[in-house]
Amino acid sequence: MYDAAIVGTGPAGISAALNFKLHKKNIIWFGxxxxxxxxxxxxKIANYPGLSMISGSELNARFVKQIEEMDIELxxxxxxxxxxxxxxxxxxxxxxxxxxxxxxxxxxxVSAKGFPGEKKLLGHGVSYCASCDGFLxxxxxxxxxCADKRFEHEVxxxxxxxxxxxxxxxxxxxxxxxxxxxxxxxxxxEICGQDSVNKIILSDGTxxxxxxxxxxxxxxxxxxxxxGLKTDGPHIVVNKxxxxxxxxxxxxxxxxxxxxxxxxxxxxxxxxxxxxxxxxSELGKQA
Amino acid sequence: MYDAAIVGTGPAGISAALNFKLHKKNIIWFGxxxxxxxxxxxxKIANYPGLSMISGSELNARFVKQIEEMDIELxxxxxxxxxxxxxxxxxxxxxxxxxxxxxxxxxxxVSAKGFPGEKKLLGHGVSYCASCDGFLxxxxxxxxxCADKRFEHEVxxxxxxxxxxxxxxxxxxxxxxxxxxxxxxxxxxEICGQDSVNKIILSDGTxxxxxxxxxxxxxxxxxxxxxGLKTDGPHIVVNKxxxxxxxxxxxxxxxxxxxxxxxxxxxxxxxxxxxxxxxxSELGKQA
Numbered sequence: 001m002y003d004a005a006i007v008g009t010g011p012a013g014i015s016a017a018l019n020f021k022l023h024k025k026n027i028i029w030f031g032x033x034x035x036x037x038x039x040x041x042x043x044k045i046a047n048y049p050g051l052s053m054i055s056g057s058e059l060n061a062r063f064v065k066q067i068e069e070m071d072i073e074l075x076x077x078x079x080x081x082x083x084x085x086x087x088x089x090x091x092x093x094x095x096x097x098x099x100x101x102x103x104x105x106x107x108x109x110v111s112a113k114g115f116p117g118e119k120k121l122l123g124h125g126v127s128y129c130a131s132c133d134g135f136l137x138x139x140x141x142x143x144x145x146c147a148d149k150r151f152e153h154e155v156x157x158x159x160x161x162x163x164x165x166x167x168x169x170x171x172x173x174x175x176x177x178x179x180x181x182x183x184x185x186x187x188x189x190e191i192c193g194q195d196s197v198n199k200i201i202l203s204d205g206t207x208x209x210x211x212x213x214x215x216x217x218x219x220x221x222x223x224x225x226x227x228g229l230k231t232d233g234p235h236i237v238v239n240k241x242x243x244x245x246x247x248x249x250x251x252x253x254x255x256x257x258x259x260x261x262x263x264x265x266x267x268x269x270x271x272x273x274x275x276x277x278x279x280x281s282e283l284g285k286q287a
Numbered sequence: 288m289y290d291a292a293i294v295g296t297g298p299a300g301i302s303a304a305l306n307f308k309l310h311k312k313n314i315i316w317f318g319x320x321x322x323x324x325x326x327x328x329x330x331k332i333a334n335y336p337g338l339s340m341i342s343g344s345e346l347n348a349r350f351v352k353q354i355e356e357m358d359i360e361l362x363x364x365x366x367x368x369x370x371x372x373x374x375x376x377x378x379x380x381x382x383x384x385x386x387x388x389x390x391x392x393x394x395x396x397v398s399a400k401g402f403p404g405e406k407k408l409l410g411h412g413v414s415y416c417a418s419c420d421g422f423l424x425x426x427x428x429x430x431x432x433c434a435d436k437r438f439e440h441e442v443x444x445x446x447x448x449x450x451x452x453x454x455x456x457x458x459x460x461x462x463x464x465x466x467x468x469x470x471x472x473x474x475x476x477e478i479c480g481q482d483s484v485n486k487i488i489l490s491d492g493t494x495x496x497x498x499x500x501x502x503x504x505x506x507x508x509x510x511x512x513x514x515g516l517k518t519d520g521p522h523i524v525v526n527k528x529x530x531x532x533x534x535x536x537x538x539x540x541x542x543x544x545x546x547x548x549x550x551x552x553x554x555x556x557x558x559x560x561x562x563x564x565x566x567x568s569e570l571g572k573q574a
Contacts, residue, residue: 011336015550018334047305049298049553050338050346052353059337066339240527240544257527259561263302266336267554274546 001099002028004276005091007079008106008219010036011262012253014063015269016104016276021072023277028100029072030079030093032150035063037218038108038254039262048262059262078219080128082226084246095132101283102276105226105236105244105251106269107219109260113234114221115145117191118213125197125212128220130154133212139163142212143200145188151216152176158214166200166208188213222255232257242272250276288386289315290567292378294366295393295506297323298549299540301350302556303391303563308359310564315387316359317366317380319437322350324505325395326549335549346549365506367415369513371533382419388570389563392513392523392531392538393556394506396547400521401508402432404478405500412484412499415507417441420499426450429499430487432475438503439463445501453487453495475500509542519544529559537563 004020006013009031020027034040042056051059067074077094088101118126127133134157143166144155155176159165165181167174168188176183186202191213193199199209222229222236230237230245235257242250252268254260291307293300296318307314321327329343338346354361364381375388405413414420421444430453431442442463446452452468454461455475463470473489478500480486486496509516509523517524517532522544529537539555541547 015334015336018336022333046309046357047302047557048337049302049305049556050335050341050349050353052349052356054337062337062339066337069339070333238527240525259558261557261561263553263557264561265554266550267552267557269336270334270548270550270554271546274548274551 001088001101002026003100003280004028004102004104005089005098005100006030006104006106007082007091007225008104008108008253008255009034009074010038010106010108010253011063011265012255012269012272013104013106014067015266016106016252016273017067017072018070019270019273019277021070025277025280028075028091028093028098030075030077030091033064033074033076034150035060035067036108037148037150039063042262045262078129079225080132080220082249084226084228084248088248094129102248102250102279104269104272104276105222105249105255106253106265106272107222107225107236107251107255109234109254114224115188115191115215117193117197118215119224121191121193121197121213122224124195125193126191127212127214128216130158130214130216133214134158134161137162137212140211141209142166142214143168143188143208143210144214145216146170147217149173149175154214154216155181162212166210222251240271241275242268243275248279288375288388289313290388291315291563292376292385292387292390293317293393294369294378294391294512295395295540295542296320296361297393297395297540298326298350298552299542299556299559300391300393301354302553303393303539303560304354304359305357306557306560306564308357312564312567315362315378315380315385317362317364317378320351320361320363321437322347322354323395324435324437326350329549332549365416366512367419367507369536371513371515371535375535381416389535389537389566391556391559391563392509392536392542393540393552393559394509394512394523394538394542396521396541401511402475402478402502404480405502406511408478408480408484408500409511411482412480413478414499414501415503417445417501417503420501421445421448424449424499427498428496429453429501430455430475430495430497431501432503433457434504436460436462441501441503442468449499453497509538527558528562529555530562535566 003025006029040060081092141164190201236251250272252272253265290312293316327347368379378385428451477488523538537559539559540552
């Protein structure tokens, strides 16, 4: 069992990971080796103490180097579900289940609330994980919502299995050119179905029959990720120690609310890690 | 009237100052041009995201450079009193009074609770400011508590005025060699007097008659600085937005509690500045 799982490789996750490493904790860290797209794409950062007028890509490169130097490992899997077990959490990362005593949600802002019907039909035709559930849709017609170019290989994987893929993206320079993938310019308005998905409705009212919908976002909305987690709109409710309402679960960075600032995120990641270290120490005494 | 006053030049104050500058606010920033002694003296900092294994003095030098580049001014005065005025605060810095709409306390940890009698006799023989009150003790016998080498010039200034100075320090390599300054190895246990100071009692029980006591610390204890400020032991109580119980007054960094971490401090400075910017914007709408 891991001491801590960190979900997210933005500034908050990075800050926390550094501290766990220094305290020699056994952690699993989920995210992307590219770390933070948001940081990477920032033009100029003028208010990060100690690094004057640094470009986002330069700062992200520094983060990458620092993690390498400190020999911190990353697991490139999307976390799609977290379940409290009484003495910790089970985390579903890709196809695998990981057990951890504590968990830090450093998800960034998950702006999308999810499509109407998405939450209800999750596990009944709606999936967040191509490699996990793709095989269920062999020779079937599916819709795929792809929010980031990074997930295009998952779309390609699905296209190999499915008969037809109706593709919806939030960006323009799509690099997929496969005969059975049809790209739509409209957006998905609703995912429909009684016991399982049977169609989607588009923004212009068009209805398309599909048997499955894959939603490929950078992160899953917090309240879907972990049932019972207290949220306020798109934000996870935390106290000053970065504790959520669920014991052993902490949150830091943009997902806890404004200001959406790099320095706030690294600060909260630091606080969260220290709260978790204290909690782990208490757990150790009880054992 | 200033938009904001920042008290303290540690990581929290620096982080806040950068943000106020970017938002073109009119601020006054009290502290030392050397910024943070605590950062300066840190041997190696291993958990500051973006700067791998940096020495404290190197990081402090980066802070100094960043502030210069951004053309942020510093006022080298010790703040010894803050008074709410209804629409802001009056700040006593050295001998001068400054008016500000909001104030950020970024004091660091003021470990000392103050000597018994200190708070009661403040302004009645107890002073925090040599240049302000020194003239009151011309040809008199005084005690001086000096917590930092940086204040030795104030001790020298007082020695020129007073008949005799009984000096107490928290460090060893004292560089004062003046005939009327007598250095004691004991510590001050209590400051005594009915209406005004008449003696001090030392740790070994010795009593010394004095007419004044100068207490030269890096910062004044928060509850002495601003009456009515809610504290919890040595810490200022804040919420997640870094608001204290007094409207318009915010706190950030070590003074708000553990973990005493650089990254926590910069993060809180950032959050505080953004809360203050929001508050100033609200004030602007009401005006």
